[in-house]
Amino acid sequence: MAHLTIAANEKTFGKIFEAARDTFAFDESDSGSFGPFTASYDIEAHLEGGSVDLRGDGTVLVDELDIKWDKIDLTLGLNIPQICVGGFCIIPTPFGCALRAPKLCVFSANPDISVKLPLGGITSELSVAGRLVTRYFVDPARPVGMNDWDAQDTSPPLFNRWQIFLDPEFVDIDPIDVADTVGDLLENAVDDAVDNILGFLPGWARKLIKGILGPIIDLIRDILDIPDDIQEWISDLLNVSFGLLDIIVQFVLEYFADKTPITYIEDPFPILEAVANPNGPPPPMLVPVKVPIRDFKVFNTDTEMVIEANVA
Amino acid sequence: MQAVLNREVFSTRLFDSGALGVLASVIHQFAEPAIYGVVVRRGDIVVHTLSFEVSAASQNLQLDIDLATSIRDRAGREESCTCAPAGTEKHGVMPREMRPTVSPKGYVLFYVSRGEGGLSVQVGTNRSNQPVFDSTTLGKGDLFALSLLAPTKYSMENRLGRARGMIEVSMPEAAFQSLADLEPIAVEATRDAFAPPDVKASSGQGIVFRVVDAARIVIEQTQDPPDDEPRRRRRIVVPKRPAPSGPHR
Numbered sequence: 150m151a152h153l154t155i156a157a158n159e160k161t162f163g164k165i166f167e168a169a170r171d172t173f174a175f176d177e178s179d180s181g182s183f184g185p186f187t188a189s190y191d192i193e194a195h196l197e198g199g200s201v202d203l204r205g206d207g208t209v210l211v212d213e214l215d216i217k218w219d220k221i222d223l224t225l226g227l228n229i230p231q232i233c234v235g236g237f238c239i240i241p242t243p244f245g246c247a248l249r250a251p252k253l254c255v256f257s258a259n260p261d262i263s264v265k266l267p268l269g270g271i272t273s274e275l276s277v278a279g280r281l282v283t284r285y286f287v288d289p290a291r292p293v294g295m296n297d298w299d300a301q302d303t304s305p306p307l308f309n310r311w312q313i314f315l316d317p318e319f320v321d322i323d324p325i326d327v328a329d330t331v332g333d334l335l336e337n338a339v340d341d342a343v344d345n346i347l348g349f350l351p352g353w354a355r356k357l358i359k360g361i362l363g364p365i366i367d368l369i370r371d372i373l374d375i376p377d378d379i380q381e382w383i384s385d386l387l388n389v390s391f392g393l394l395d396i397i398v399q400f401v402l403e404y405f406a407d408k409t410p411i412t413y414i415e416d417p418f419p420i421l422e423a424v425a426n427p428n429g430p431p432p433p434m435l436v437p438v439k440v441p442i443r444d445f446k447v448f449n450t451d452t453e454m455v456i457e458a459n460v461a
Numbered sequence: 462m463q464a465v466l467n468r469e470v471f472s473t474r475l476f477d478s479g480a481l482g483v484l485a486s487v488i489h490q491f492a493e494p495a496i497y498g499v500v501v502r503r504g505d506i507v508v509h510t511l512s513f514e515v516s517a518a519s520q521n522l523q524l525d526i527d528l529a530t531s532i533r534d535r536a537g538r539e540e541s542c543t544c545a546p547a548g549t550e551k552h553g554v555m556p557r558e559m560r561p562t563v564s565p566k567g568y569v570l571f572y573v574s575r576g577e578g579g580l581s582v583q584v585g586t587n588r589s590n591q592p593v594f595d596s597t598t599l600g601k602g603d604l605f606a607l608s609l610l611a612p613t614k615y616s617m618e619n620r621l622g623r624a625r626g627m628i629e630v631s632m633p634e635a636a637f638q639s640l641a642d643l644e645p646i647a648v649e650a651t652r653d654a655f656a657p658p659d660v661k662a663s664s665g666q667g668i669v670f671r672v673v674d675a676a677r678i679v680i681e682q683t684q685d686p687p688d689d690e691p692r693r694r695r696r697i698v699v700p701k702r703p704a705p706s707g708p709h710r
Contacts, residue, residue, distance in 0.1 A: 234608055234665045235667075237666070238667075239645065239669050240604075247523075247568075248522075248568050248570065250486060250570075253470060253483060254467065255466065255467055255470055255471075256466055351686070353612055353687070354611075356634075357610060357665070360632075
């Protein structure tokens with residue numbers, strides 16, 4: 150029989166889990182070239198909600214955890230096609246055009262525009278199931294030879310600890326589903342960008358060029374080779390092309406499995422705090438009494454998390 | 462890639478067959494097979510020379526000569542020229558295999574793709590001291606083709622005669638997508654008259670003057686186009702600069 154047994158019921162375990170969940174912060178940016186256009190993203194997310202279910206098979210299910218996408222700034226770099234005039238037939242013949250006017254293009258090359266789409270403020274759901282595992286942690290910042298009492302007194306403390314992690318067995322995640330207004334957002338952003346590059350021209354010239362370019366939405370579809378559903382295309386760009394789902398799943402796995410313990414216990418464990426010396430100084434204080442923890446185990450039933458350990 | 466605006470496309474108000482700028486071309490047919498030398502002038506100043514060949518062996522029915530490109534390339538060509546070395550008798554003569562050619566049944570089209578323009582050409586052969594073609598004096602069968610973009614009114618005149626007329630350009634949005642497919646408007650130009658004297662065209666539509674006797678055709682914008690949209694000012698966000706260090710006054 151273990152020397153120490155600590156149990157936390159499901160509600161308490163939920164509170165412990167919430168503390169770990171609330172320190173989750175995801176911040177990522179990247180860029181890529183996708184043939185006719187370039188794209189980059191800058192993303193920030195945190196976790197909220199979720200229900201914890203301790204299960205009889207020794208696993209823990211955290212269900213309906215919300216990924217709050219605080220920021221999804223997607224920037225698209227596009228080449229507007231050349232805008233040319235001329236090219237009309239000067240001498241038509243029954244067999245075709247014998248002489249054609251040269252085409253004269255308004256720009257020396259395809260002008261670049263860059264549009265930023267602020268897509269943040271959406272939520273995806275995530276479920277993660279795994280087993281509780283223990284890991285012994287020695288702080289790499291702790292100097293060799295530092296005793297356990299000094300390690301306790303440093304700020305932050307550098308004591309060794311037994312940590313409890315949730316080692317995920319699977320993660321279910323909903324794809325990032327951008328709002329259905331993204332089509333209008335993209336159209337307005339490209340329209341503004343085109344206006345901006347033509348901004349120094351007189352109004353009639355802008356009108357003519359935009360007339361030649363045609364409806365902005367058709368222009369976007371042509372440049373990006375987008376099917377009808379822009380919303381789905383942008384979601385695919387984030388989820389598949391950039392692989393954001395894989396990235397965040399990997400981040401969640403590492404976060405719970407390696408980086409952020411659900412809780413921990415100090416080793417050696419202080420069973421008596423430092424107190425003033427009742428026999429008077431010297432010394433003025435009696436050091437804490439600490440007992441080393443060994444054979445640290447964690448498991449759960451369908452009602453509680455149980456920690457068992459021996460005192461060496 | 463940084464795109465440079467061809468500003469003259471929108472700012473040119475004068476279109477002169479004898480002083481070519483953007484959006485306008487003069488066309489001549491050189492029926493005699495020969496090597497032709499072209500002198501490009503701005504006013505009285507020679508800015509460049511080049512040559513082309515009219516050859517019965519050529520299948521090419523259209524030769525476009527961009528006067529602006531030949532000017533821009535002039536400096537670089539001195540170094541990269543593959544023609545005969547400096548100091549030799551044939552220096553400056555383009556080797557035959559590099560010389561553009563056109564069929565005697567074809568046309569040579571002179572135009573200006575960018576820049577301030579004001580360019581004319583005199584074309585001749587080494588068989589005669591007189592130019593066989595001078596763009597400041599278009600002759601029978603020569604063509605002057607242009608597109609007018611600004612939706613407003615223009616005057617047209619033949620400066621070698623008394624012909625006068627008006628062109629009114631409108632901007633029907635339905636035509637934007639098919640500018641190149643619009644039928645060009647043909648105008649016959651004699652010393653004394655244009656036929657028709659009043660032309661109505663869409664923005665970007667081709668207008669082709671066919672010279673009957675002699676002409677120097679000048680089209681000039683007489684009104685500013687209506688501008689119902691004010692120019693947009695571009696906002697540039699200035700990055701924050703570090704506060705000045707050291708003592709403050």
